[in-house]
Amino acid sequence: MPSCPLCRHADFLQVLHHPKAMTSANRLYETRDEALRAPAGVLHILFCRACGFVFNAAFDVSLVPYGDHYENNQSNSGLFLAHMKDMASRVRAAIGDAPLRAVEIGCGQGHFLRLLGETSACGEDLVAGFDPSYTGADTPQSHIYKEFFGKETLERLSFRPNAVVSRHVIEHIQNPPDLLNAVKDALALAPEARVFFETPCIDWIFRNNAFWDLCYEHCSYFTAETLAYAFRHAGFSPLNVSSVFGGQYLWIEAAVAPRAENQTSAPNEENVRAFSAAVTAHLEKWRAALSALSARGEKVAVWGASTKGATFVQETDPEAAFVHCLIDINPLKQNRHIPITGHRVAEWQTALADGVSTIVLTNPNYTDEIKSMLGDRARNISFLSL
Ligand SMILES: [Zn+2]
Numbered sequence: 001m002p003s004c005p006l007c008r009h010a011d012f013l014q015v016l017h018h019p020k021a022m023t024s025a026n027r028l029y030e031t032r033d034e035a036l037r038a039p040a041g042v043l044h045i046l047f048c049r050a051c052g053f054v055f056n057a058a059f060d061v062s063l064v065p066y067g068d069h070y071e072n073n074q075s076n077s078g079l080f081l082a083h084m085k086d087m088a089s090r091v092r093a094a095i096g097d098a099p100l101r102a103v104e105i106g107c108g109q110g111h112f113l114r115l116l117g118e119t120s121a122c123g124e125d126l127v128a129g130f131d132p133s134y135t136g137a138d139t140p141q142s143h144i145y146k147e148f149f150g151k152e153t154l155e156r157l158s159f160r161p162n163a164v165v166s167r168h169v170i171e172h173i174q175n176p177p178d179l180l181n182a183v184k185d186a187l188a189l190a191p192e193a194r195v196f197f198e199t200p201c202i203d204w205i206f207r208n209n210a211f212w213d214l215c216y217e218h219c220s221y222f223t224a225e226t227l228a229y230a231f232r233h234a235g236f237s238p239l240n241v242s243s244v245f246g247g248q249y250l251w252i253e254a255a256v257a258p259r260a261e262n263q264t265s266a267p268n269e270e271n272v273r274a275f276s277a278a279v280t281a282h283l284e285k286w287r288a289a290l291s292a293l294s295a296r297g298e299k300v301a302v303w304g305a306s307t308k309g310a311t312f313v314q315e316t317d318p319e320a321a322f323v324h325c326l327i328d329i330n331p332l333k334q335n336r337h338i339p340i341t342g343h344r345v346a347e348w349q350t351a352l353a354d355g356v357s358t359i360v361l362t363n364p365n366y367t368d369e370i371k372s373m374l375g376d377r378a379r380n381i382s383f384l385s386l
Pocket of ligand 1: 053
């Protein structure tokens with residue numbers, strides 16, 4: 001029986017279970033055979049009834065294909081870029097008039113560090129990032145260390161940080177207190193530093209029945225309460241936790257503080273039960289619909305080979321019996337295959353030439369854009385929305 005990584009209790013509700021889940025939807029395969037042999041993991045998502053933390057109790061980090069083929073850059077979306085700029089301004093505002101001395105843990109390719117730099121006109125900032133996956137060179141005002149962050153690395157830094165940022169990292173950590181304790185220990189050298197973390201909000205996932213957001217790479221999921229609880233537990237004082245990016249993410253600002261008495265309020269189980277019931281019903285409805293379409297001789301494609309589309313076919317068509325292909329406009333995804341189920345990703349022209357007559361849209365926001373792209377040919381297609 002596992003125990004909760006945050007509070008060590010062992011009283012759980014099961015949120016979701018999948019015995020053979022893809023370990024990354026960001027990694028597609030050249031051939032169907034390769035895709036069928038892709039690493040599979042167990043999704044065993046539990047909700048801790050004592051503190052409200054949600055985690056994958058069967059997570060095995062060695063199965064996640066981080067590395068050269070791992071592409072997870074969202075900054076090419078205008079909405080997401082605006083959000084990142086907004087968060088960079090918040091960091092700047094919290095530090096006040098002093099020059100920024102910022103460290104980012106898990107900085108990817110340094111995009112956010114550059115945005116932080118752009119918030120200042122004085123040119124006296126110093127920023128550094130830590131990320132083993134960084135592939136670029138140093139820029140004049142920032143150094144990016146291709147290694148994990150820790151106390152020793154902070155000792156080698158040429159400046160004393162007044163801000164420590166970590167965006168979309170903690171959800172990848174199996175035991176979040178390890179990361180928070182490492183940051184706290186390192187900040188013995190800079191106890192005045194402010195700490196800023198961003199991570200998905202599990203309440204948003206539950207409220208929106210966003211089952212595809214419970215993906216294998218993310219093993220730790222927080223509410224505003226559990227995030228604050230984890231920070232207090234590691235010796236921080238949360239100054240505020242806010243809901244950002246339309247409620248999808250949480251943003252916490254914290255200061256180093258003495259370890260104090262730490263309790264959580266009773267977590268809300270209703271959200272969890274409602275989510276599990278709604279997702280089960282939703283997937284059953286879709287399995288029946290896909291099977292009925294197939295029986296009528298309709299050829300079905302799913303538009304969007306991102307995590308949502310890949311998870312949808314994994315859940316509703318594991319044997320690739322009903323969905324002919326996924327459609328994606330990204331040429332890097334086309335003619336490749338979804339892990340485990342082996343569904344092919346095609347450009348839309350190919351899918352229509354194959355005789356696809358029904359398209360399931362994973363993101364209804366793009367319906368008009370897709371219909372105008374298809375022009376006259378959209379008239380012979382039935383569109384359904386997830
Ligand atoms: Zn717990």
